[in-house]
Structure formats: structure tokens, C-alpha cells
Amino acid sequence: MPxxxxxxxxxxxxxxxxxxxxxxxxxxxxxxEQVKEWELLFPAEKNYFERLFGLIDRSDxxxxxxxxxxxxxxxxxMGVNEKVWPKRQFTLDQVDFLNRSAHYPEWRNVIANIFSQIxxxxxxxxxxxxxxxxxxxxxPAELPVGPDRMWTRLKDKGKMVSLDLAEGDDVRDYLPQLLTGGRRNDGSKTLVELYAESKAKSLYDTWLIEANDALSTLVRRSSGLVQLSYDNLEVYRTRLMAEVRKILETEDVRGPRQLGAKLKQLRMVSKDIGSDPLLAEFVRSVLLSGNGTLLINNTFVEWATVQAVxxxxxxxxxxxxxxxxxxKPFSSLLIYTDQKSSNPIPDQMDSLGSYVDLEVFNYYLWQExxxxxxxxxxxxxLFVGVGMDEILVIGPPDHSLAASGGRIKLTEIYDQTKKWMNLV
Known part of the structure; x- marks a missing residue:
């Protein structure tokens, strides 16, 4: 069939x-329409479509x-017929048809009811x-608060666990102890590497998503795991913004939906995102579909995580x-412009604003x-603040950290999470 x-x-x-x-x-x-680009779907998405239509097929x-x-x-x-809605076709014309219909709210409610049963x-x-x-x-370590002011929306969901931090410990060894069980100079493998090598269900089962490169510098081998860093994508982001501005300035774009369709056709190859076409499309989509993901590191981290989940x-x-x-102040058009080059105001780190954002982002991610x-x-x-002497643990009651009493070393947390993931 064509x-x-x-x-x-x-x-x-x-x-x-x-x-x-x-x-x-x-x-x-x-x-x-969703399965037309089967090769650009993650294994979990493919599995969902197979199970969804398999369930419908075998049901009474x-x-x-x-x-x-x-x-x-x-x-x-609504007047749906072959003329306004050809079989196997779901384009902007159909989206506009739905949005213009007086029965659109009823249609949405019916769709929601179908999935409430499926x-x-x-x-x-x-x-x-x-x-x-x-x-x-x-x-990050630079937040202007201590653990007593962290994760306030989540504390009733789990347990604060006190850490046994050695006096004079280098804060640069905080994450290595948590993720490798040793210090940075030891060069030990991280939890993510161990899991990707021996337990991962697919190439897309283990993810590192970060604003800078604090995690990437701990990883010795990236095979079998997904690594996304806002900072490391700077060259790609700049090129992408230039391409989008070119579209906006040279082509007739009537509105947001038309712009979205144009952006979906935008394909860019870059060594910064590797040779995997699925991940390349994922990164492109995250940067262009999120509100502020091109310009704000933590917004990118939050939205990339939501989409990965x-x-x-x-x-x-x-x-x-x-x-x-x-x-910095910017117009709707300048959201696709490199702020460093377009705005004379020098960059200033905003630790307080970051704290306020992260209180929301942490909660949103747990919800997602x-x-x-x-x-x-x-x-x-595990909700962790680099250098802080407490972490927040949320999990099943049978997890050992949920029942821990007294102070615990970061290396012990590493051992327990390693055991939880069946890596011992």
C-alpha cells in the first residue's frame, strides 16, 4: 500500500x-502518523504501539x-468524511479541522475516556x-541554601538521610564517591557504565542529562548509554538557532503550527550529537519544542529529562x-538568537533564581x-545537592536506604544503589 x-x-x-x-x-x-517514522522511535515507544493495537485486536x-x-x-x-479526513492522513489540515470545530472539547473528552479504559x-x-x-x-554546589531548604515539595514523599562526610573532603570527590564508590582520581567506572554494560535492556535504557560536564568527565566509556550536556551542545545549538532565524526571516510562516511543521523538517547533522539518527532527532526536537531550551541550561535539562521519560x-x-x-530581556524572535552575541548585557550567574527554579523542576521530574x-x-x-550533608530518598519501603538510621557514607550509598540495580 502506498x-x-x-x-x-x-x-x-x-x-x-x-x-x-x-x-x-x-x-x-x-x-x-506516529509509526510512519518507525526508525525514529525508541524501543519503549515501539513496544507501546505493539501492545496498544495488540490489545485492541484481541479484545472482544x-x-x-x-x-x-x-x-x-x-x-x-464534526462532519468527518473522506474529503476532509483521508485515511492514513493526519496533517496540519486535520489539526486545524479539529481546532475549528465547535465539538472539539467533546472530541477531547471522548478520547480521554477511551484511554482511561485502555x-x-x-x-x-x-x-x-x-x-x-x-x-x-x-x-549544584553553588545554591545559596542548605538541605533544610531543599526539596520542600517532596520531603513528605520520602526520607532525609544524613551523610557522614569526612572533614576536609574535596567537594570535587562528592559525585565520584556517590557514582563510582571512590575518588575522582581512582578512575573507577560509574554506576551508569556498569549498568549499560551488563543490565541495560537497550542502547537507550541508561541516560545522563546535565547542564555542564560534571557527569561526562566521570565516564570513561560512553558506549551503550545516552549522554546529553547543554554546554557540550553549544556549537550545535548556535547552528540550530541560525537555521531557525533564517526560516523566520526568509519564509512565509503564518503561525506557530506552521513554524512547528517547518522546524520538524529541519535536519542537521553534527558530531556534537553523534551518528545515531534517533538521538539526533531527539536532541533537535528537545531544543526546538521546549520553551527556552535553546537559551537556558536547566530548562534544557528538565525538558530533555521529561521527553526521555x-x-x-x-x-x-x-x-x-x-x-x-x-x-536577559528578549523578544519572541530573539528566543532563537545566541544571547551572548546579541545582547550587550554581560552574563551573570543567578544562584538564587536557579534555586527557585530547581525547587519546581525537582518536583516536576518526580511527578513525570x-x-x-x-x-x-x-x-x-535520590535527590542530591553537591556538598550537602543530607540527601532526600524516595522509594519502596524495602529499599535499604529507606530504613537506614544514623549517618551514612557516600560510598555506602553507592554500594546500596549498586545492589538495588542488581550490579553485584
């Missing part, structure tokens, strides 16, 4: 059986008909295949925020992880 995507044999078999043609067109075409036909009957009714009210079934499947997961979210479902993720610069069945009840979260 325009048919190359997908997995399992999904192809469902397509051949006519699974998409049996469903309301506003539902089926959206997902058909009468139950499926009843589930989608309200959507068919709304489509009739998602619990898919989540139950996911829970059966659950395994230990670890998320470490690091705040939604799309890749990593089993082990280490996220490191930094100190952002004070925000917990939205997904993969992370509920089997994930240990």
Missing part, C-alpha cells in the same frame, strides 16, 4: 489485518465497538514486567542541574516519572 510505513513484523501483521481501518479515522490516523469485537462508539458519534457531528490494562501488563529502577537528580523510559537516569545565568507504570513501586529516587 505510504505504508516500515514497522515491526508484529505491528505489520495487525496493519495487514486492517486494524487501523476498523477504528474511527481521527483515532487511527493519528497513530498511523463488541467491546471494542462500544468503546469507540462515542468517538464515531462525535466524528459525525491505559489501566496496558499499565497492568507493564507492572508484571517491572524491575528495579534508579533515578538520581543532582543540584515519556519516550524512552530509562531504567537508570542521572540528571544534573547547574546554575543558570540571569534572564511517577506518571508511568514502569516507575511506580520499584524506583529509588
Amino acid at each position: 505510504g505504508q510505513p516500515e514497522v515491526s513484523p508484529l505491528l505489520q501483521a495487525l496493519i495487514d489485518k486492517g486494524i487501523f481501518d476498523r477504528l474511527p479515522v481521527s483515532f487511527s490516523t493519528f497513530f498511523f 469485537p463488541k467491546a471494542v465497538q462500544e468503546l469507540f462508539a462515542p468517538l464515531r458519534g462525535v466524528e459525525r457531528k 491505559d489501566p490494562l496496558l499499565d497492568a501488563e507493564t507492572a508484571k514486567a517491572g524491575h528495579s529502577r534508579l533515578v538520581i537528580i543532582v543540584s 515519556r519516550r524512552a523510559r530509562p531504567s537508570l537516569a542521572v540528571i544534573h542541574f547547574g546554575i543558570r545565568n540571569k534572564i 516519572f511517577e506518571k508511568h507504570a514502569e516507575y511506580r513501586l520499584n524506583t529509588v529516587y
